[in-house]
Amino acid sequence: MKRFRIKERFKFFLERQFVKGAHVQLLFVALLIGLISLVGGLLVMPSDESTRSLGEEVWWAFLRLSDPGYLGDDEGSWRRFISTILTVLGYVVFLGSMVAIITTWLNIKIRSLEQGFTPVSAKNHILILGWNAKTIHTAGEIFQSVGRLRRFLRFYGAKRLNLIILAEDVTPELLQELRDNPLIGKGADEIILRTGIPIDREHLKRVDSLNAAAIIIPSSAYTGKELITPDVETIKTLLSLNAEAEDSPVKGRFPYVVAEIQDKSKIKAAYRAYNGPMEVIGSNTIISRLLAQNIRHQGLSAVYNELLNHSVNNNIFCREYPGAVGETVHDLKQAFPKAILLGVVRRVADRLTPMLNVAPDFTIEKEDRLVFITRNSSDIELNPNVSIQQKPPIQIRHKLKVEEQEGVVKILILGWNHHIPALVRELCTYEDEFYDITMVAVYPAAKREVELRKIENLTDRVTLEHIEEDYVNGSVLKNLNPTAYDNVLLMSSERVLEKEEADARTIVGYVLLEELLGSGRKKPNVVLELSDPDNEALLRKYKAEVIISPLILSNLLAGIALQREVHSICKELFTAGGAEIIFRNIEEYGLEAGIITFSELENKAAEFGEIALGIYHDNQSHKNDEKLLLNPGKFKNLEINPEVKVVVLTTVY
Known part of the structure; x- marks a missing residue:
């Protein structure tokens, strides 16, 4: 036999109505206030000697319900009794419920704003999709890469940096982590955080992905899931971005994307997933190459940490100089006294091809971009009023071999x-x-x-x-x-x-x-x-x-986002064969212990078809931050001895 569960059904009905929002809650409170006022008016009508109408009595009850100040104006025991009850109900129902509803609504709204559910309206911004161990470092490198960032903004016609990060759950702790990063600091207040996951197209709209100048997708760490790996999530994100671009009313609006893929075998799938301009870095491959090179040439980790960290000392820069077309690499070296010219990046068959450690008579062509090692972008400014001095190139004696591992x-x-x-x-x-x-x-x-x-x-x-x-x-x-x-x-x-x-x-x-x-x-x-x-x-x-x-990969993601050519340069430097950074003993160059300027060291390395980058002290007495000296300045005196190694860029065939 079925029971009538009127009480349970009424409670369930109220629950379903109250979860619809503050407007429904306020409506229910208004109806309850009206009902109490009506009941109060009906109860006091028999005691009213002036025979006021029901409407006037209901209004009397409403005034006592909404304003306790009327409590002392009533006469008669019954009317005072009802007035007291209405006043108490006014505190509970009218004032309490209204404050509770409005406070809850404000808390929900404030929490919603803090979590970043509001869609942004931006243009030519940099977008980082996902929060993981690399996100903060990537953002910090973007803030720190002043020269690259300035040219990036000028290229897209943007006045200032707009950096947006899409995180799965935005909390005050994330913003505090950004503030605590020394490379960001107060700049954290300029970063926009939004809640969402990059594989969801609606969440991509929330960060205005189609209008971004560059999108960075750092890969997350393995979480033990065998089927949903970080690479699967990255490729799904690329498919979502591609679908958004294809469905856009503005055809051909594909933002530039820099994505990280851990498994080398999935890199081609990543390129197929997105039809726009994109660079995919194979993180496992890059780290494995750095480790392998350090096994073969002990001490190279110090060189990598400096070159791949844009916030300290020397970095890799790449820039086009229309005025240098027709000049040789040898002549251009004289025009940059504070930088080391490594070669060029040339577009060959729609691909960026690095040409490093080239011959001295290598001629610069149109749209070639020169590759440098220098401390900041101001050191590679070519003064148009200064003519390039043409000097006879140094004759190469012979090429030295790169010693292989023995046994x-x-x-x-x-x-x-x-x-x-x-x-x-x-x-x-x-x-x-x-x-x-x-x-x-x-x-x-x-x-x-x-x-x-x-x-x-x-x-x-x-x-x-x-x-x-x-x-x-x-x-x-x-x-x-x-x-x-x-x-x-x-x-x-x-x-x-x-x-x-x-x-x-x-x-x-x-x-x-x-x-x-x-x-x-x-x-x-x-x-x-x-x-x-x-x-x-x-x-x-x-x-x-x-x-x-994570730091090396973050720096690469930021650098490639601001300057696309950096990816091809790093692949060339850290791949087996081709241009490689190695150490040379001073005996290999026929040098003896003593004092030598870096310019003289450069000329000596050029005699063997190599580019001197600096020196490395191979003894235990030096601290880590004192062992390596890259790009010390053309006329700086260097003390060399058998324990000092020369850091050079050579070519392995």
């Missing part, structure tokens, strides 16, 4: 992350070189083998051994005998979601390793990969070589 190079990898398969693949590309790699991690060896079997062209020259142990254990580390290896890599673990905890394991492992190595003569080259740049300061007294992956 079998033994590598110990402590920890596991998604960069390691890419590193193994990169080492396989170095012909005639042999590597014996031992991997120690708590990550299951069976899963590691599955990942490594996916590598194409895996060669017998690279042997792999897996050990399933926790290297943050003194006895385990001691049994590994790290002194028997040529290189030790400590990798930031991806199994720990918090970057601080991942770095804590890496740093503790390194401290234990240093204790084992002691002051012995034979010490392997130790390289750490960290996730948080703030943790680098903890290792300064150990003089460790550190690669901070």
Whole structure:
């Protein structure tokens, strides 16, 4: 037998009405006030000797309900009793409910504004889609790259920087993180935060993606999801952007996009997903190449950290000079005393092609962009009133060979992350070189083998051994005998979601390793990969070589967004073969210990077809920030000795 649940149905009805918003809530309160006023008017009518009408009595009741000041004006016990009840109900129903409803509505509105649900109306802005470990650093590099940013804004006709970040959940903590970043500081108030996910087209409209001058898509970290990987989300975002552009009433409005893809095999899919101008950086490939180059040339991490960090010291710049057309590279070098000319970027068959470490008689053509290493953009301003001095080029004696690894190079990898398969693949590309790699991690060896079997062209020259142990254990580390290896890599673990905890394991492992190595003569080259740049300061007294992956990738994303040619230059510099940065002993140039100006060092390197970039002190007495000196100035006196290496740009064939 069915029961009549009038009470439950009425409560459910009220609930469904009240969730519709403040306007419905106010309507219900108004009806309740009217009902109370009507009942109050009816109750006092028999006691009214003046025989007022029902309307006048209802108005009397409403006045007592809405204003307690009328309470002392009534006469008669019954009327005073009803008046008192109406006054009390007025405090509860009229005043209390109205204040509660309006306060709740204001809180919802303020929270909505704080979370960034309001669509923006912008033009020629820079848009970062997603909040992860790279977002803050990318924003900081954009703020810090003053010269590039100025030209970027001038190209798009924008007066000031409009930076918008789309985050999954905008909270006051995110804004505080931006303020705490030293590269942003007070500039955080100029950054617009909006809530949303980049794979949702409606959320892309919220940040006005179609009118953006540049869109940056940093890849998030692995979260353990096997099917929805960061690369899948990035490609889905590109498809959403493409659909928005194609459905736009303004045809051909495709913003310039810089996207990060971790898996090299998905880069082509990313390019197919978006029809507009785009640069895709393979993050695993870039980090693996930096690690591989550091294995082959110890100390290069200091060079990479300086060149790929736009906020300090020397950076890579690229600029077009119409007045330089027809001039040779040798003649142009004299026109930039505070910079080092590396070559040009030339458009060949609609592709940006870097031509670095070219011959002295290489001639600049129309639309060529010159590539420099310098401290700031003002150092590469070409004065049109100054004529370029033409001097006879230095004759190249002969080309020096780049020494390859001899014998079998033994590598110990402590920890596991998604960069390691890419590193193994990169080492396989170095012909005639042999590597014996031992991997120690708590990550299951069976899963590691599955990942490594996916590598194409895996060669017998690279042997792999897996050990399933926790290297943050003194006895385990001691049994590994790290002194028997040529290189030790400590990798930031991806199994720990918090970057601080991942770095804590890496740093503790390194401290234990240093204790084992002691002051012995034979010490392997130790390289750490960290996730948080703030943790680098903890290792300064150990003089460790550190690669901070999120920071390097953030700088690349920002640099490529502001200057597209940077991507092709970095790919050329950090790829096996072609232009490479290496170290040379002074004996290879026939130099002796003593004092030499950097200009003389440049000329000596030019005799062997190379470009001198600076010097590197290869001894333990120098601090990390004193070891490397890039672009010291043409006439700066340098003290060289057998422990000093020359940092050069050479060409590997």
